[in-house]
Amino acid sequence: MALQLTYASTVPAGADTVFVLPAGTRDLPPSALTDLPEAARNYVHEQLAADNKLITVNHFSHRHYFIVAASKATPELEAEDLRKAGHKLHASLKADKVGELFIQDLTTDGTGALPLAEGIYLTAYQFGGYKTDEKSRQNAPLTKVNLVGTNLQAETVQELVGVLQGVSLARDLVNEPLNRLNAVQFAERMAAAGEEAGFHTDILDLARIEALRMGGLIAVNLGSPEPPTFTIMEYKPEGAKNAKPYVLVGKGVVFDTGGLSLKPTPSSMDMMKCDMAGGAAVTGVLYALAKNKIPLHVIGLVPATDNRPGGLAFVPGDVLEMHSGLTVEVLNTDAEGRLILADALSFARKYEPELVFDIATLTGSAARAVGKEGLVAMGTAGDERMLQLKQAGNRTHERIVELPLWEEYAEHIKSDIADINNLGKAEAGAISAGKFLERFIEGTPWIHLDIAGPAFLTAPDSYRGKGGTGTSVRLLYDFLKSTY
Known part of the structure; x- marks a missing residue:
């Protein structure tokens, strides 16, 4: 309780x-x-x-x-x-x-x-x-x-409750094991949260995902005995202050073995139930916004699947055709999060959004760069928006470290046989992942949040506890509320 x-x-x-x-x-x-x-x-x-x-x-x-x-x-x-x-x-x-x-x-x-x-x-x-x-x-x-x-005031206290309930929801989702939270069950939990808080949910099944030609999500799911889902959450209150919606995209890899590029175990695979922490955070933010009746139109997109090496699993060397039409050469099946996010980011453009965020436990490089103490950010939204995000990060103590997306980093993901490949160099791994995602959201203001460091803690850390932390829920709630 x-x-x-x-x-x-x-x-x-x-x-x-x-x-x-x-x-x-x-x-x-x-x-x-x-x-x-x-x-x-x-x-x-x-x-x-x-x-x-x-x-x-x-x-x-x-x-x-x-x-x-x-x-x-x-x-x-x-x-x-x-x-x-x-x-x-x-x-x-x-x-x-x-x-x-x-x-x-x-x-x-x-x-x-x-x-x-x-x-x-x-x-x-x-x-x-x-x-x-x-x-x-x-x-x-x-x-x-x-x-x-x-x-x-009573209203201020109640607002804090709504935000903390969103954090707790995200923590609950992250802490669930795969056999209790596969992609379908994850989507059902998002729908249940929408019914409770007051936002609409639409769950796309495999047939609709295939019809949309989401080549990244389909490929990552090939080795799984269970189908993928693509969940659309929409909170659109009457009197919303924004003419164009904010779109939040969350990585929903409910378990990541690394696929055929298998992760070592137990050193890294044993906590990979947390690889959907970005999708959990998006759910928590939508829940908090709806609970507190914040007058903003916000859409959440969560592509979900597990990544396994079985059956017809995709392999290094495969070339995928993505939702956007771009082709991707797979160099490593453990760089799968960017593949499903790429389809979701491309899909997000149809909303002509004010701003797009993606939130993901994307790279060990980001975790090594800033540890559990911060979140890595990069994007194309401009200095003013990034400053607003950093200020929200300071207020919530979910602090932001901005990394560059210089043009030269595009060289890191050049492919000999496709438009781009899914793996950069050993150096600047978090940046090359961001550079990959940038190709699928061109022309739209966008910020990428890599939460690999603080999303799941293996030892207690003050009020963040142990296990799923719900990181970025308070950050994004604060940021979005500050925009009107």
Whole structure:
């Protein structure tokens, strides 16, 4: 059961409460002194003087927690510090068996409660999983967090809930194993999300994919015993602010063995259920936008299949004819994500969009370049749009590192027998992948996001946890909302 976040106008007496204090606090403000005996006040003052950032006072019937906001170089970094503080606080709440918590925002500008609650919520996320032992499936006792502050509104809290539900949805999808989430099941989950949140879904089956001549998606699927899908999600509210839609394209490789260019195992194949994290993120963004009734026309496209070496699997040396009409020489069947994205990007052009994003766990090169700490971006949308995206990345701490798409990189994907090949050189691998995708979206403003580093974590990392992180959901929601 997901943690419930709500707005409250006041903190009732005797409630478990965390007070978010301004940076540099040394004396408790009067509003934090209620129900605090003199000995406890002295203890808190001593802890504040010692520069402790998380202070706990146990009244036996209830507890008070005090968190001191940090002074950082930017407000965005201060918000991130509070998200991480929420992660640390959650451990204390779990140990103390707190079921319901109130957050009293006493920061100077009233911006402390939301990021703290965000950190708590994302830390509290648990994948439902398939454990049968009842004890191992028991959730933490915390079920409800109430936010209180003079600058808070119920609508603001509810919007945060919608975004975090989108992140949780993306995490759930990424964490599902292949035998529970093949391409058809993935499409059905996207349709279910649309029914719940309020966007329309159209699922194209193999016959319709073949009719559209999506040569990349068809080729990657050849080795699979299960059919591919191409899911179109559309959120078009009345009064949408944009005349042309934004289109989000998500890679939906539900499992990637590498095909005949087989991945080594267990060093890299064992986590390849996460290779549809881009498609999961697109689903999460559409869900959050629809839940929060954001007045934007947004379309999500998710080509989905697994990549296996069986049957009539495509092989290195094959030449594919893509949806756009371009031909591609296959040099490596493990460079399959760009093939299915290329068909989807070509398809996206029919909408005459305002801007196209593609989101994909595309290259190990991107992960090696920036690690789990950032997302790699490149594209043709122009400096102003890229700056807006970087600013959204700073606000959500899903930070962007822009790589170039210089003309010379086209040489990396030249083919002797086709228009282009699907693999670049050992150097600049993330860029040559982006350069490949660029050929299928020419003439349309476009940004490519390679999320290979942060999409799936093999060890816990603060509020991002372990496993699927839902990365880029908060980023793209923030970016899209900032456009109107």
